Amino acid sequence: MRLVIVFICLTVLSGYVANADEQLSRQSKQSALEADLERLANTDVSKLAVYTELVKLIRRTDPQQALKYGEQGVALHFQHNAAGEHAKLIGYLTKIYLERGQLDVAAEMIERGLELANKSGDTLALSVNLFNQALRYQLSNQLILAISSYQALETVYQDLADNARLASTYNNLGIIYFKLGNFDQALRAYQKALPLYSEQTNSSHYANTLMNIGEVFYWLNDYRQAEQNYLLGLEQIDPQSAPLSHLEGKQRLGMLYLAQKRFVIAREHFERALELALIHELTSTQITLYFELIKLAAETNDTLLMQSSLVSAEQLMPLQTKSELLTSIDYFRAFVASYNGDWQRAEQSIDRLFNNKLFKPRYFVLQDAFSLAFKIKARLGKAEQANELILKSFNHYQQHQEDNRDIQFSQYAQLYKTDQKEHQLAVLKQQATLQENERLKAQQTATVKTFVFVLISLILLMLVLVFSMKTRSLRRENQLSNQLMSEKKQFFADISHELRTPLTVFKLKMEELEYDIADDPKTVYKLLHERIDSFNCLINDISLLALNDRGELELDRETFALQHFFERRAAELQVLAERHSLSVQINIRLSAWHNATLDGARIRQVLTNLFSNACRYTNSPGNIVFTVEVNNDELLWSIEDSSPALEPEQYQKIFNRLYRADKSRSRKLGGSGLGLAICRDLICAHHGSISAEPSSLGGVKVSVNIPLNQ
Template identity: 50%
Template sequence: MYLARVYLDKRDLANAELIINAGVEASKTAEDSRALSLNLFNQAYLYQLQNKQVLALNSYAALAQTYKQLGKNSSLGSVYNNIGNIYFKQGDFDDALTYYQLALPLIDIEKNQQNYANTVMNIGRLFLKLKDYPQAEHNLNLSLQYRSATEGPVGFIETHRNLGHLRLAQQRYTDALTMFDIAEKTALRHNLSGQLIVLQFDKIEVAYKIKDTALMQNSILLLRPLLTPNIQPILIAAGHYFEALYASQIQDWQQAEEHINQLLEFKVYQSEHFAYQNAIKLASKVKQELGKHDEAIELLLSFNKRYQQQQEANRLSLLTQYAQLYKTNDKEREIAELKKLAVEQENQQLKQQQQNRLIIFSFIIIAILLLTYINFVRQRSRNLAKENALANALMEEKKQFFADISHELRTPLTVFKLKLEELEYDIADDPKSTYKLLSDRVNSFNALINDISLLAQHDKGELELRLVSIDIYDFFKRAGEELISLAKEYQLDPKVSICTISNDTAILDATRINQVMANLFSNACRYTTSPGQIYFSVEATETSLIIKIEDSAPGLNKQQQQQIFNRLYRADRSRSRKHGGSGLGLAICRELIEAHQGSIVASDSSLGGITITINIPINKSID
């Protein structure tokens, strides 16, 4: 556990991984939850350093479970905050906000003011990304109430930087500079060179916006002695970008080219300090100003090619991480099977000893025992055959799952590449439409990854419900209104019927049930031939909540009705691809309904299509 920290501090990640994996296994063997929590923390930190965010989330999830067992709520809050930071980095703001909100009530403000302030600041930073400026300002100012320039200077600086970025987004440039100046004075007082560097980046960006060349020059002069060879490469790369930006502002194109050439050597595609697309545009402009038109074109072509290679590498890394998760689960199952086999072998030895003692009594008893043993062996063989068949079926199902996922990704990625090439060579008929198509493709990739992540959580038993008391009528009335709006887009005739007693309530995970309704409404609208009908009904009894979604033609045969809840199953693949979707929606619906101890089935509809029937037990109170 402690040796791993040494390797992590030295950034010897290969040896750190070996030590950490051994520590996790040893902690599980010893059934030592405290040691396991420390090793899991090291593992999550390692995966973040390796940019393996999927594996980091998996380790944090295991760490959260361990902290729950230990009753360490404050530590659990810190884990939720870290999970939120990973989702924020991935651009998944909904999940990021969910985990930040889970973290807040777990953190003791009196004992951990800095942790509480960090989480509140992260929420403000998230709303800033969403351009909800009033909410962002509220959270950042709340975070500042728990900050101190003396006791926690780094947090104090970060909060003021975020407030500066908020002012910059609001085009309040003077206020932005005021925030950056406050942060800069604190960084100078505590000799925080890393913070000083990024603050100069911030000030140069403001100066460029307001065309204040003198301010840009002053920040550049402060920045140069700070950019020593031993700092992070990404900061050096950013330094070259801002040097080139300043040189272009004063039209020193030769100096700008020198810094641009050095920046491109770093091959940075994502940076929190500057947009790489802006760097490419600046580089092209510099080359054009110097009359190097061919180099400008070659630079753009080279960037697009390297960017595509980077995207492919990211995709392969993501698939590798999911494969590693499944491999780990297979190893755990293998260990369980070995333990089971050892117990069976021990039982077999005891039975054999008992048979040897009984031989002295009589030949008849021996014959009976032999017949019993033969029958036992025969039954055991049948059981082993069933287990082998089940294991083979699971293996084939896993192989098919990965094959289907690869197939799901291959076609949209091919289209994605072709559309990028259209933009690259300026042959797209409608660039705005092409950009929208690319954005839709990225959204579909994110949706597919979220679907896979949810199913992986369910397979590992980590799918948690956030149960709340809801008013059945109001809740499903809103769902019906969403269906009516969606159906009109598809030129369908919707009907909604909600039969419930006034003020009748149920205990459900509202977010998950909304997810189920959205999936079922979307399927019904997309696959029903227009003009057609959709009938949505809800009935509350004393013990159950019965939900039905019926649609008109086309329908499905009995075999298809039984299979539509299987993962990646499509009754009509060509029709499904035309309408989009990952093929996981109905499988997710089944997992979420079963998590509520309910059932979901498909049957023929009197309207000519299919009927999806959901039956959920009603609970009136939360235990």
């Protein structure tokens, strides 16, 4: 703890020293420029450049004074014909309005700045105003137009051979493509920026781009590659000179480890990021970190951490202005209240969340909010209201998506209008040139025709692209709807089949008894009893799944010795395997002091289902290996068997209800097709997980883990 405090103090102290040196240097430059203003006469054109440098120097530290110098400079510009210098001055003045969020004022100035820059042919002035245009579009969420401006800016920086700003342009393009969900384009942009940043002395830009690439892999669920990128980025960052980049890296790693269920190391990274956010008074970042800690607390059943994190986030809310954070807090309030069983408070929070119409939350998954709302309403006996709430919210979401598509289409249309305007200007210039020089008439006419043809071709191509994107989106929605309908039909068809076949046999055997034509009535009665038992099992399975769907599945927990419990289950497996002519290897790596508080009957039900599946679907002679152990406060067991194996795509599907890998063989061997689905629900009720993968014995390996610190 002392080392942490010393580190924080050194970080703050080094920051103060660096800021003091920078401030002295800036004041010295400002004094020299102000002396030049006093010395130069208004008739001296070099005075224009001094005003530009002054605005550029102090626009962040003293924006009001910078605006005054800017006004004086603009007034002086009208006495001189220096469009390039005028454009640069407007460009730096525009940055002040962009930083203040006055986007309408900035838009007018950008238009004037670009006009002067194009008129003068000054590439540097053009780059300043083009960057302002791209930034304004980005700040106003006009991302399609922002991409177009950054692409134009890319060409300008290439002409200037300005690799530092070119790298920044590629990085900004990557951020926009990532926000639009175009991960391939985002990766290409980041990969262009990376080698350019590696040439710079400031390694933090290179590190941030490395971590941006890691963010793409994180969203693609490639956690291993994401972790490598995050760690490489953090290695390049000096926590003292770039504490905010260091903070962001820690936060990203924490989210990654949370997704991997590596809870201890995830918490360490979140708490380190919180320390840095507190030092630099980053309220928004602190709140988002408390959100992540609430998720972590839910995974580890740490009620104290969950409650304290929510309280800390709520205390910071009065300092917050971001509407997304102000709305997201209601989700976490509902989440924590439902976790604590306070359903009334949970309902109030979830209702506020959906009334605020947050369609693309950054800090939680919208589907999780729908599920939470349904769970809360169902607990309060308001299932119909829950369905109405979710349907209404989903309709709002669809409308929001349509509005977004319309906004993007309007941005494409604006690009087309800009191209047409530029075309009209080009035609006017061509006409003026024709009047001055008739000899070039034929050549210029051909150029205009070619330009028009290319322009129309590009417009048609873009229209086709927009239409294709919209058609693809509609087709995808239609496919999803058809898939849901198909799964529903298949579910009822399978249930029907499960009941129809045994009922038919039941009816035939009853008729044999009724008409006294049965060869052996005792055998028939025995078969009928077996069929009735089969019906009871199927009904019990469906009833258990229905209880779980309604959130009414309850566990009867008791504390018992694990070693004795699993030795008895292993004995049952031995008996079952002998009936199927299979050999069994038992690996019970437990000690007498290993105890757990679980629902023993439900755990036995899971083991019975898994043992039964392993014995029924393993070719005889064959092998079964049953292993159980406790590791890091988790109960782990696995059951693996010899051939046959499954197809690669079947390992995830076997936990679906009524799914059978081989339908004909499954029905021949018996079973309802619900056993593994029930196993999954019972293990999830214990806050555990179950999965299937290929076995080293040539068959299937099913693994289960259950946390013991609940």
